[in-house]
Amino acid sequence: xxxxxxxxxxxxxxxxxxxxxxxxxxxxxxxxxxxxxxxxxxxxxxxxxxxxxxxxxxxxxxxxxxxxxxxxxxxxxxxxxxxxxxxxxxxxxxxxxxxxxxxxxxxxxxxxxxxxxxxxxxxxxxxxxxxxxxxxxxxxxxxxxxxxxxxxxxxxxxxxxxxxxxxxxxxxxxxxxxxxxxxxx
Amino acid sequence: xxxxxxxxxxxxxxxxxxxxxxxxxxxxxxxxxxxxxxxxxxxxxxxxxxxxxxxxxxxxxxxxxxxxxxxxxxxxxxxxxxxxxxxxxxxxxxxxxxxxxxxxxxxxxxxxxxxxxxxxxxxxxxxxxxxxxxxxxxxxxxxxxxxxxxxxxxxxxxxxxxxxxxxxxxxxxxxxxxxxxxxxx
DNA sequence: AAACTTACGGAGCACTGCTCCGGTTGTCAA
DNA sequence: TTGACAACCGGAGCAGTGCTCCGTAAGTTT
Numbered sequence: 001x002x003x004x005x006x007x008x009x010x011x012x013x014x015x016x017x018x019x020x021x022x023x024x025x026x027x028x029x030x031x032x033x034x035x036x037x038x039x040x041x042x043x044x045x046x047x048x049x050x051x052x053x054x055x056x057x058x059x060x061x062x063x064x065x066x067x068x069x070x071x072x073x074x075x076x077x078x079x080x081x082x083x084x085x086x087x088x089x090x091x092x093x094x095x096x097x098x099x100x101x102x103x104x105x106x107x108x109x110x111x112x113x114x115x116x117x118x119x120x121x122x123x124x125x126x127x128x129x130x131x132x133x134x135x136x137x138x139x140x141x142x143x144x145x146x147x148x149x150x151x152x153x154x155x156x157x158x159x160x161x162x163x164x165x166x167x168x169x170x171x172x173x174x175x176x177x178x179x180x181x182x183x184x185x
Numbered sequence: 186x187x188x189x190x191x192x193x194x195x196x197x198x199x200x201x202x203x204x205x206x207x208x209x210x211x212x213x214x215x216x217x218x219x220x221x222x223x224x225x226x227x228x229x230x231x232x233x234x235x236x237x238x239x240x241x242x243x244x245x246x247x248x249x250x251x252x253x254x255x256x257x258x259x260x261x262x263x264x265x266x267x268x269x270x271x272x273x274x275x276x277x278x279x280x281x282x283x284x285x286x287x288x289x290x291x292x293x294x295x296x297x298x299x300x301x302x303x304x305x306x307x308x309x310x311x312x313x314x315x316x317x318x319x320x321x322x323x324x325x326x327x328x329x330x331x332x333x334x335x336x337x338x339x340x341x342x343x344x345x346x347x348x349x350x351x352x353x354x355x356x357x358x359x360x361x362x363x364x365x366x367x368x369x370x
Numbered sequence: 371a372a373a374c375t376t377a378c379g380g381a382g383c384a385c386t387g388c389t390c391c392g393g394t395t396g397t398c399a400a
Numbered sequence: 401t402t403g404a405c406a407a408c409c410g411g412a413g414c415a416g417t418g419c420t421c422c423g424t425a426a427g428t429t430t
Contacts, residue, residue: 042410141369194378391411
């Protein structure tokens with residue numbers, strides 16, 4: 001993202017992102033940063049210059065996902081059922097949060113942190129989700145007292161629970177659909 | 186819990202538990218074990234002899250909580266509304282899981298692990314919860330296709346989400362009540 | 371009090387995140 | 401092409417971590 005980067009710097013930057021993706025996929029978000037630097041064929045100092053913190057590294061990887069989810073929400077406006085559109089979107093939010101083991105923490109942190117680098121992406125995604133929610137509420141398909149914040153917390157919490165239930169790969173989706181319909185009869 | 190423990194051993198055991206409670210409350214479940222040993226006035230080797238793993242230490246602290254929740258479920262049978270009884274119990278499960286930052290992970294691990302030391306407590310709690318659920322289902326107050334496992338995952342996931350939303354102290358309860366009633370109208 | 375068993379404590383290992391700075395290498399002007 | 405300078409690299413090094421191992425100390429029993 002920085003312009004006018006020297007050629008070797010740009011190359012290392014990309015190598016680091018590739019290595020980080022692999023390491024996070026393999027060991028979760030707590031993967032060793034030294035190991036990521038090694039995989040990228042780069043010194044540990046270089047890693048820290050490009051990404052001063054592990055969260056910075058994760059945020060770079062999350063940005064695309066957030067932007068995608070924002071666009072997806074916009075696209076789901078075409079869906080005739082506002083209720084289904086919302087549920088579909090929440091399911092995808094949950095799925096995205098579970099890409100790497102441990103990612104839900106970082107997603108919640110990004111959602112929380114106003115000063116974050118990817119706050120713009122975050123806000124755009126949140127706004128798109130809000131429109132989806134409001135449409136459903138306006139049509140009376142979803143209760144009026146729910147906030148976007150609660151929805152995102154629920155989706156992320158459910159993603160976390162799914163990640164903790166290895167024996168039940170569909171747990172997150174199941175819990176989300178339960179919450180949508182309601183446990184009570 | 187081991188019988189015929191030498192006097193100094195028993196004393197150190199208790200000191201360690203006290204120190205662990207304080208440290209976990211202060212720094213979450215990732216608190217330094219060296220620090221816990223220091224607080225207890227004990228060498229690091231002593232800590233590891235009494236509790237060979239951090240999880241063992243946590244489990245000792247969780248056991249009482251699980252037993253309490255099991256008894257609580259039994260007590261809630263007196264509650265006239267099966268639905269309210271279940272919601273109350275789930276709320277308390279969630280609250281218990283959020284005692285220390287990071288505890289939800291360990292709770293899920295304990296629920297999952299059949300060979301765990303506190304599997305007995307776990308199973309008893311789960312069974313008591315099942316009875317509460319089945320009563321509500323028999324009365325038609327709760328949908329019939331929900332399992333105890335899903336309920337516990339939901340409660341723990343919601344506890345996790347609450348822990349990640351420091352600005353909203355009631356988040357966990359709110360999400361639980363939303364899930365009970367259902368987001369949809 | 372002696373003998374025996376149990377328990378203690380911390381040095382030490384391999385690892386972690388992170389900093390700091392001497393050395394290298396791209397880049398751009400002459 | 402060459403030189404000079406900024407930009408960038410790499411890894412030694414620090415303080416911290418989880419965990420092991422074993423010589424030493426201290427309760428218990430006779």
